[in-house]
Amino acid sequence: MKGRHKQSRDPKGHWLILILVLPVMFAVLLFEGWTTHEVDAATTRSPCTSPAPDAVARGGPVIGINAGGIQTASMPARTVALTFDGGPDPVWTPRLLDLLRQYNARATFFLYGSQAARHPELVRRIRAEGHEIGSNTYTGAVLGEASSARFSAELDLTRAALAGAAGLHPNLLRMPRITTPDTLCGREWRAARQAAGRGYVLVTADRASRKPAQGLVRQFSQTSIAYQQTRSLLRNPDVDRFTTVSAGLRLVPYTPATTGERWQGTALIQVTKLGRAFVSAMTWTLAIAGGLGLLRLALLGLFARAHVRRLESSRPGAPWLPEVTEPVTVLVPAYNEEAGIESTLLSLLASTHRQLQIIVIDDGSTDRTADIAESVGDRRVEVVRQANAGKAAALNTGLAHARYDIIVMVDADTVFEPDAVRRIVQPLAHPAVGAVSGNAKVGNRRGLLAKWQHLEYVFGFNLDRRMFEVLECMPTVPGAIGAFRRDALESVGGVSEDTLAEDTDLTMALWRAGWRVLYEESAVAWTEVPTSLGQLWRQRYRWCYGTIQAMWKHRGAVLARGVAGRFGRRGLTYIALFQVALPLLAPVIDVFALYGVLFLDPWLSAGVWLGFMGSQLVSARYALTLDGERLRTLWSMPLQFFVYRQLMYLVVIQSLVALFLGSRLKWHRMRRSGTAAEQIGGGAPYKSLPTR
Incomplete structure (x- = not known):
């Protein structure tokens, strides 16, 4: 698996398709709007200023x-x-x-x-x-x-x-x-x-x-x-x-x-037919996309409320179950993470769960990652060096060195709250639970792009996880913070290298093996997100590409029985509808809003678009409240509709085209700055923590 971390050349086929198709479709749409709705005035006569001869x-x-x-x-x-x-x-x-x-x-x-x-x-x-x-x-x-x-x-x-x-x-x-x-x-x-x-x-x-x-x-x-x-x-x-x-x-x-004129006329007729078909298809697509979008918001709100009520009663890991105090092995795969590895380790060492084995798997780093990890000077920290083989291989190496039966997996750019490890392992008190997702929050929130990702983490990811837990179909335990039973991991053969979303692939495999996966929102870790559009594109491209790979790999769960079948029919269907199909259809809402302003009733079109945006704002406000976050970040959400959403749409399109073209995507690594702990005390507080 040499070179897994090297950047690969993005497939060019999707750009060729967009360059050829989008301008043609846009021109056809404009022509249809012009001919159908008589833009350019010329619909009423002015009073005669002079009589006819x-x-x-x-x-x-x-x-x-x-x-x-x-x-x-x-x-x-x-x-x-x-x-x-x-x-x-x-x-x-x-x-x-x-x-x-x-x-x-x-x-x-x-x-x-x-x-x-x-x-x-x-x-x-x-x-x-x-x-x-x-x-x-x-x-x-x-x-x-x-x-x-x-x-x-x-x-x-x-x-x-x-x-x-x-x-x-x-x-x-x-x-x-x-x-x-x-x-x-x-x-x-x-x-x-x-x-x-x-x-x-x-x-x-x-x-x-x-x-x-x-x-x-x-x-x-x-x-x-x-x-x-x-x-x-x-x-x-x-x-x-x-x-x-x-x-x-x-x-x-x-x-x-003439023959040439007939050919030109035939071309005009075909363009007209294409325009009518396109507008008709867009109308139906708008209805479907709008319906799916509103359905998703309704489902998120409904099941988030159900999740709150569930926490107030009982569930695996509730107080009536014994507290988990067993020792924990923490796996930290790292590749060129010298900027943040020390903060990550010091935050883990400050954990209120004292019995820890922290294994840093240096996956062929070319910087000082391993040296910094070794210099922490705590006997609970072990550093394992290996040739560059990728994150999945690094996690399996760490699993082989683990001494304890509870495994916590951590990204090397993540900073834990002191009680995060203790809280995330508590649901494992129930013997049917094989994995637990923690609550990953954005640590570096400076800048508009980071604020948009903060809203996405709270409104998109965490609100989704509340619903997934109620429906028993959690598709992903994030690599930033997740807890696992060792025997659950071994039952599925460890972490697979088949896809680029190894965390999603692993979680789906656990469901198919009969394990349950829960969400512990009180287990908080702060992660560093991309600070440039290029880095964000590469990260989300890998996520989306890998998720689709994992969906295809585990598609058999849809027809399975029991726990695996519930996950397949609920989780995979939700991802296919709302994380693949809806992003593909969602641009129609924006395009048709523009079409409506230009060619239909501008006030009605703007009203529909604003209504859709308003419903998302209401849902985002609810999500921020549930997560205990400040509401002032909401001011940036309307701006998100003009840049960020379009970027996410293109990521899905690129991922699907790359898969259809048979392109193989390699790891796209994000450059770290070590700012994941910005939201904890205003800086990186673990730099001065004394070692033991």
């Missing part, structure tokens, strides 16, 4: 502008051009087509490009049944109010969508919010001239005073009311012919799209 206002509803000037036209007598705006609508377009077929009538459908991209099969049906297709812009934006970029996009994207759906370029345009020719006034007239410059013939509608017998262009939307009005008009005896605008005036309705 007389040739337009007094002319017919079909308007052309070319080198010869303005030309207008009207339908011949007893001829009606039925026109339908918007759509294609999946409900009313098929009904209108069926109605027109019943009366052997033809019509002109002015389509939204966005709807055409969503329902290309309806576009093809409209054309196949002999009807005409025109442009109604892409999203129905008011062209007179649109920016130049929006103006071009509205027309060009519609051309692309219709090219992909039906292989055509429309020559007819109906500008949204335009009815009769005189409504082409002010800014709308300027937009009309720009559209005509692109080759479009503008189609409005005749005034209400014009009769069908005179010939007219009739404008409908695609609604139930329009359906009834269309059916009534189709029965009018004064009309001989219901036709399209182009057929009635002998115009060219469209031009064929």
